[in-house]
Amino acid sequence: MKILLIEDEPLVAKNLENLVKEIDSSATILNTIGSVKEALDWFKQNPEPSLILSDIQLSDGVSFDIFQEIQPQCPIIFTTAYDEYAIRAFKLNSIDYLLKPIDKDELRSAFEKFKRLNNVESNGFKEQLTHLLHDLENRAALPKFKTRFTAHHQRNIVAVTIERIACFYRDEVIWIQTTDNQRLITDYNSLDEIEELLNPENFFRANRQFIANKQAIENYRTHFTGKIELKLVVLTKEEIVVSKEKAHQFRGWFELG
Known part of the structure; x- marks a missing residue:
């Protein structure tokens, strides 16, 4: 099984590679790609893989843009934090739709579906997608996102509602900075973990160090390089910079709501 991995977060990509090897040691990761542009270039120069394992939200857009242009014949397993993309995923060659953080048993199950569908006629896809829609309807009944986070304040554990959170940031550990300028340590290991919640x-992953709350963004300005600098209602430890590649995505997000 030759797999193309499309994922823009290196730590998440590495974890997926490890899970793939644990589940199927014979599987080969052909390449790990982090953007729409890079993926389109790759498909122009390489034969199609057996399977695509793809995140939906990438650094310069969504992976649907890739597949609508190249229209691959091979199956796709989508990974994302949000159910909102489900219907669009099913219109492509999706054999499963996994919510992050990826569970090893769920990924194994998706691989088993892929292998079964390789041995049946194409109408197996339609039947499989019907089951997936039913599964997602059941998931929709569950709470999607956290409304408060716990953190350490002196010797106490406190609950911080998302309305009070100006940003999350990494500085050796993961911190919450509140709108009244408190800095609180969390027990989370990474911003990736928090982003899924x-x-x-309401929240935008500006870069590898910061996740910003829309309500806490006072203004922003575009640098001559194309990057965006955010100014929050609180003074942050360092400048919050959105890359040129994510600038368009940020502007669209900031204008909504």
């Missing part, structure tokens, strides 16, 4: 309408 946040409503993407």
Whole structure:
């Protein structure tokens, strides 16, 4: 099984590679790609893989843009934090739709579906997608996003509602900075972990160090390089910079709601 991995977060990509090897040691990761542009270039120069394992939200857009242009014939397993993309995923060659953080048993199950569908006629896809829709309807009944986070304040554990959170940031550990300028330590290991728990309408992953709350963004300006500099209602430890590649995505997100 030759797999193309499309994922823009290196730590998440590495974890997926490890899970793939644990589940199927004979599987080969052909390449790990982090953007729409890079993926389109790759497909122009390489034969199609057996299977695509793809995140939906990438650094310069969504992976649907890739597949609508190249229209691959091979199956796709989508990974994302949000159910909102489900219907669009099913219109492509999706054999499963896994919510992050990826569970090893769920990924194994997706691989088993892929292998079964390789041995049946194409109408197996339609039947499989019907089951997936049913599964997602059941998931929709569950709470999607956290509304408060616990953190350490002196010797106490406190609960911080998302309305009070100006940003999350990494500085050796993961911190919450509140709108009244408190800095609180969390027990989370990474911003990736926190990002999965946040409503993407309200929070934006600016870079590898910061996740910002839309309500806490006072203004922003575009640098001559194309990067965006954010100014929050609180003074942050360092400048919050959105890369040129994510600038368009940020502007669209900031204008919504």
